Amino acid sequence: MSVLINKFGRLGLLLLFGIGTFLAVYFYFYTLGGYNAPPPTVFPLDQIKSPSAAALTQFDESPSIQKGVLLMDGIHGNDFTKTEMSPLISRVKARGYEVEFMGTVGRFGNFTSLSEGARLTMMEEKLRRADSLAVIVPIDGYSAEEVDLVERFILRKGGKVLLIADPTRRHLMNNLAERFGLAFQPDFLYNTNPEQYDLNFQNILISNFGEDEVTNGLDQISFYTASSIRTPNPGIAFTDGGIHSSMFEQVEPFYPMVKAAEGKLLAISDMTFMIPPRNAVLDNNKLISNIADYLTSSERTFELADFPGFFRDDVDILVGRSELFDVGGDLKDGLAEFRINASVRGVEDITTDTIYVGLYEDATDVAQYLELAGLDVDDVIRTPFTPDIQREQTAIIMLNSSPDRQVLVLLGDSEGALRDIVVQLSRGSFRDGLVGDFVGVYRTP
Amino acid sequence: MGRLSALGRFASSWYVSGPMLAGLGVVIGALVFFYVVPGKPKIGVIDIPFTVINDDSAFVISTFLEYARRDDSIKGVFIRLNSPGGGAAASEQLYFETRALRAEKPVVIIMNDIVASGGYMMSMGASYLYTKPSSFIGNVGVILSFPGPLISRTPSEQVVPTGPFKLNGGGRRYFIGITDQLKQAFATIVMSERGDVLNIPRSEVLSGRIWPGVEGVKLGIADEIGGDSDAINKVAELAGISRYELVDVNTEVFRNFNQQFKRIIEPLEQADSPSIAGASGLIAALRTSQPGANPTEDLLNPVDISSLRRYIVSSGVGDTQEEVLPEFPLKINGPQVYYLYVGPNQ
Numbered sequence: 001m002s003v004l005i006n007k008f009g010r011l012g013l014l015l016l017f018g019i020g021t022f023l024a025v026y027f028y029f030y031t032l033g034g035y036n037a038p039p040p041t042v043f044p045l046d047q048i049k050s051p052s053a054a055a056l057t058q059f060d061e062s063p064s065i066q067k068g069v070l071l072m073d074g075i076h077g078n079d080f081t082k083t084e085m086s087p088l089i090s091r092v093k094a095r096g097y098e099v100e101f102m103g104t105v106g107r108f109g110n111f112t113s114l115s116e117g118a119r120l121t122m123m124e125e126k127l128r129r130a131d132s133l134a135v136i137v138p139i140d141g142y143s144a145e146e147v148d149l150v151e152r153f154i155l156r157k158g159g160k161v162l163l164i165a166d167p168t169r170r171h172l173m174n175n176l177a178e179r180f181g182l183a184f185q186p187d188f189l190y191n192t193n194p195e196q197y198d199l200n201f202q203n204i205l206i207s208n209f210g211e212d213e214v215t216n217g218l219d220q221i222s223f224y225t226a227s228s229i230r231t232p233n234p235g236i237a238f239t240d241g242g243i244h245s246s247m248f249e250q251v252e253p254f255y256p257m258v259k260a261a262e263g264k265l266l267a268i269s270d271m272t273f274m275i276p277p278r279n280a281v282l283d284n285n286k287l288i289s290n291i292a293d294y295l296t297s298s299e300r301t302f303e304l305a306d307f308p309g310f311f312r313d314d315v316d317i318l319v320g321r322s323e324l325f326d327v328g329g330d331l332k333d334g335l336a337e338f339r340i341n342a343s344v345r346g347v348e349d350i351t352t353d354t355i356y357v358g359l360y361e362d363a364t365d366v367a368q369y370l371e372l373a374g375l376d377v378d379d380v381i382r383t384p385f386t387p388d389i390q391r392e393q394t395a396i397i398m399l400n401s402s403p404d405r406q407v408l409v410l411l412g413d414s415e416g417a418l419r420d421i422v423v424q425l426s427r428g429s430f431r432d433g434l435v436g437d438f439v440g441v442y443r444t445p
Numbered sequence: 446m447g448r449l450s451a452l453g454r455f456a457s458s459w460y461v462s463g464p465m466l467a468g469l470g471v472v473i474g475a476l477v478f479f480y481v482v483p484g485k486p487k488i489g490v491i492d493i494p495f496t497v498i499n500d501d502s503a504f505v506i507s508t509f510l511e512y513a514r515r516d517d518s519i520k521g522v523f524i525r526l527n528s529p530g531g532g533a534a535a536s537e538q539l540y541f542e543t544r545a546l547r548a549e550k551p552v553v554i555i556m557n558d559i560v561a562s563g564g565y566m567m568s569m570g571a572s573y574l575y576t577k578p579s580s581f582i583g584n585v586g587v588i589l590s591f592p593g594p595l596i597s598r599t600p601s602e603q604v605v606p607t608g609p610f611k612l613n614g615g616g617r618r619y620f621i622g623i624t625d626q627l628k629q630a631f632a633t634i635v636m637s638e639r640g641d642v643l644n645i646p647r648s649e650v651l652s653g654r655i656w657p658g659v660e661g662v663k664l665g666i667a668d669e670i671g672g673d674s675d676a677i678n679k680v681a682e683l684a685g686i687s688r689y690e691l692v693d694v695n696t697e698v699f700r701n702f703n704q705q706f707k708r709i710i711e712p713l714e715q716a717d718s719p720s721i722a723g724a725s726g727l728i729a730a731l732r733t734s735q736p737g738a739n740p741t742e743d744l745l746n747p748v749d750i751s752s753l754r755r756y757i758v759s760s761g762v763g764d765t766q767e768e769v770l771p772e773f774p775l776k777i778n779g780p781q782v783y784y785l786y787v788g789p790n791q
Contacts, residue, residue, distance in 0.1 A: 010466055017470025018477070025478045029486050034685040035521070037548050038572070041637045048629045051622035192648050199621040277618065 054198035054205065054222050056277065059285035063293070065096035067312040070295050071130035074103030074111035075119045076138035079169045080271060081109035085136065087279045091292035102126050116143050127153050129309030131298040134162040137271060141172035147179045154180075154264045157306075160298040161264065162291065166271035167227040180260040182267050183230040187247035189223070189239065189254055196242060198222045198281060204243050204256075205282070210236040212259065213297075214266060214290045222281045226270035228254035235259075266294060302406065303437040304399040307425060308338045310406045311353050315342040320358025320365055327357055327418045331410075334426035355408045357418060360391055366409045369400040373438050377411060385435040395421040397430060397440040417444035486520040486686040488677060489513040489694045493524060497785070498531030498563050503538045509694050510542040512701070514549055519692060521550050521684035523677050524571070527557035528564030533587065533627065533782035536563025540634065543570025551683030555676040556580045556667060561655055563784030565666075566631060569638040572683055575676045576658030576667040583666050584786040585631055586653035589624040591780050603774050612775070620780055627782060639665060655786060 070092050072085075082089065082105070089099050102122055103111045114122065123146055127133065133153060142150070153159040165173040167188045174183050190201045197203050202225045209215035215236050228245050229235060235255025245254055256269045268291075273284050302310035315335060319328045328344040335342045348354060356366050363370060363377040370377060374384040375398060381389040395412035410425075412418040421442055424430040433440040455461060479485060491509045496502050513522045524543075530536055546552050547570055554560075554568045555575040561584035568574055576582055598612045606612050614620070632651050636643070643650065643665040661667045669675070681689060766777050 010462065013463065013466040014470045014473070017467040018474040019470075021471040021474025022478050023474075025475055026483070029686060029688045030483065031685050031687050035551050035683055040548060041544065044633055044637065047633050048626055051625035053618065053622060192652060194625070199618060199625055203621075277616070 049194070051199050052194050052197070054203075054220075054281045056280045057282060057285065059280070059289070061091075061094075061289050063091070063095045063289070066296060068097045068131035068296055068298060068300070069129050069309075070097050070099045070132045070134060071126050072099060072101045073133065073135045073138060074101045074105070075114045075122055076103075076111075076135075076140040076142070076172075077113035078103070078111045078135075079137040079139055079171065080111075081105075083109065084271070084275045087274050087276065087285070087288050088134075088292060091289050092295055095292055095296040097131070097296045100126065100130070113140050119143070120145050120149070123149050127159070128306040130159060131300040132160040132162070132295040134164070134295065135173070135176060136162075136164045137166055137169045137171045138173055138176070139170060141175035143175075147176055150176060151179055154261045156301075157303070158264070158299045158301050160295055161261070161266070162295060163265065163267040164271045165227070165267075165269055166225065167269070168225050168272065177229075177267060180265050181232050182258060182260050182265075184267070184269055185228045185230055185245070185247065187227050187245045189226050189228060189243050189245055189256060191243045193242050198224075204239065206237050206239060206243075206256065208238050208240055208253070210234060210238070212236040212263075214257070214259070214287070214294050216290060217286055218283045218290070220282045221284050221287050222273060222278070223256055223270040224272040224278050226256040226268075226273075228256060229258045229267055229269050231255055231258045231260065231267075233258075233260075266291065299403075302399070302401045304397060304408075304434060304440060305431050305437075307399070307408070307430070308335060308340055310399070310401060311335075311340050313353060315340055316349055316352045316354045317342050317344045318346070318348055318354055318356045318365075319344065320356070320362030323415060324357050324359075324418065327415060327422060330419060330422050331355060331357060331425075334422060337426065350405070353406045355410065357410045359415075359418075360411055360413055363411055366407075366411075369398065369407055369409055372400055373398050373436075375439065381441065383435060383439055383441065385439065386441060389441055393417065393444050395442045395444050397421060397425070397433075397442070399438045401438070412444065414444075417442075420444040483520075484518050486684065486689045487516075487518045487692045488680050488684070488686075488689050489516070489519040489522040489692050490677075491522060491524045491694045493526045493528060495527045495529075495558065496531075498528055498535045498539060498567070500532065500535055502531070503535035506539055507542045508702075509698055510539075510546050512698050513694050514546045516692075516697075519550065519694075520686050520689070521680035522546060522552045522694075523673075523680045524552065524554045525557060525673070526554050526560050526564060526568060528567070529559050529561045529786040529788075530563025530565070530584070530784045533563065533784050536566045536784045539563075539567035540570045543567055546570070547572050551680055553676045553680045553683070555671070555673060556582050556658065559655075559786065561786030562586065564786075566634060566784055569634050573669070573676075573679050574667040575669055575671040575679070576661055577672070578657065578659040578670055580658040580661075581655045581786075582658055582661045583650075584653055584655040585628075585635055585650050586784070587624050587627045587631060588783040588785055588787070589620060589627075589780055590783065591620075591778075598775070601774075614780075624782075631784065642668070 082101070092099055103114065106112050120143065127149060130153070133150065150161060154161055163173060163177055165171045165184045167186070171184070177184060188202060189204050191197045191204050192201050196205055198205060203222055204226065205220055205222050207220040209218055221237070228248065235258035237257035238253035238255050240252050243252060243254060258267045259265065260267065272278060274288055279285055279288055317328045317331055319325055325344060332342040332344060342355070358365060360377050375396070376382040377391075377396075379391070381391060381394065381396060383389070391413045393413060395410065395417040398409040400407040400409070410418060410421055412421065421430060421444065424433070424442065430440055430442070433442040435441050491506075491513065493506060496506070513519050543552060551573070552571040553573045553575065554571040556568065557577065557580060559581045560568055561581060565583055565585065597616070604612070628651060632647055635650055636647055645664045656664060656666055658667060658670060662670055677691070681687065766773070770777070
């Protein structure tokens, strides 16, 4: 110790033990090396790109005009407003079609529900007049009877139907769609490539189309949260290249726009692409116009049961003899209740829808129409559908329907018989006497 | 005199002065270690049980992080985190505060049940991430929400704005675009912090998927599977310490808060002045704002911080617009941005 003290001196000894103690304690608690803080991360603002937005486009058109009625379903609590559908409605109206809404609108613009029975009655009545039907986001499901009606409307009467559902809104569309082999899937389509969506991954861009009137002239459209539609046949718009389904992680394509029922039913799984301003993105406006063209090009055929829905314009009433002018007047009043203008005339205008009112003795005036329907009015009434019928206390109604003109023939054995069937026409009870699609035979008091 | 000089000679003799100096050196060495630098090391433990991050919870957690950063005896921080995220700005606040802490001390987060979205954003500020095999982690993305449909306000005779977007801030498409930008910003944070260890592309991060911990580690979303002990050992390793104490930061912060609160309140209560009523009112307000609280409990009982903030910044704070801006004719209806995992429909 004295050697150490002598060598380092007292201060050295103090430092030696002090440092030694410090190090001993330090290494008791610490290890070699300490915390090396990472360099501060810099937030790279330049990597944040402006979102890719699809272009808004100007769209003009000069559509051709035709008469018809588009019926819009609003009796299944449908979750849309007239304002949202205005781009489609205005295009349909611009084509000369009348747009009729079924159902009543609630305070906030949405449609209210009806009971199943009331719905069926209303649909039966409204579809008689309609050329096309649009069913958009029905919250209440279609009953089997309603689906039957729609199926008959399409397959027997040539009506066109548009089904639009949307994954952002609750709906029971599949009750109806499944009858035609379609199912709106409970998924949504998306694309995670920022170059291939409009502002958000759910807003997919579609540029693959099958050849069809609805996709005619489309280059690229944008759907704003669409689901896929299961279909036995390829859809008329399909995805490829990076679009996925939120539920079905299968290989593409997915179909958000599909036709069925021999092309008479169009199903689309996005509604919001029509709502301004999204209707102005890419070719969406063109698509809306194509849909309007599709709906207004219905090849609707009418049957007698559709009275008075087949009359689109003013109607001429021809009476076979002067004593029947009063019956013609009654008929005119009855048509007025259906908001159809009629005029009693003495000469047939073959460019105008016509109702002929006459006794059996006047049958020769309308022989050409009777012949087309297979009717023969002689001592007895012969029809292709019934045994021969005695003329006394009877009347017949016959419709001759063509795309250009509707001719309704009312014949009876007396003025009283004719008055009776005019009343039956007004009340709708004439349908009980139908013996074929175009002919009805009635016992009269 | 002779005795004193003899004592001096004795004290300066080698067999006496040597041990004395050595002992003094030991004492000085120990004092320097414990009281000057670097001191006995501690690891701060911050417990964040299931928390939806909002302005208030972010304020409290930020206070924990700040305490851990300012206390020199805390050499590293271990955070138990369980959060599905929450408000965007609040989550970003926690990311920035965690990152500031990491700049000075290692921060290791153990992800418990769920660390998603804004919770995951906070964890991006940590040095190292542990997860349990069954934890749910990730869910990078943004949710923009409007209280109602984004319909432009109609022009009004009562209200005069100065620009076409002064009232709304922009149209629907504009806000959807903003959401996409915020998503990119979130992804940029993830890529900046973990880009070198991620085994998935940016697009997959942005998908918003939530992964179980066992998969998340494989993908580089977290660093390692482990429990609390593993995480604490990791803090010690990163901090370069072998023996340490654990400090419950939550408790320390609340103890400090209540002590400060007591220092403010006690003089007011004892003083014979008109402010007594104000002090009593403050105490009562703070105590009764807590569910099940007893207003007569002593001052060390924790008080609700949000209530204190609300009390101090009373102007402009309220639950309803009628309370805060009673005369403003338009309903305030702004968009809300969230980094939040909400899960599937019930």
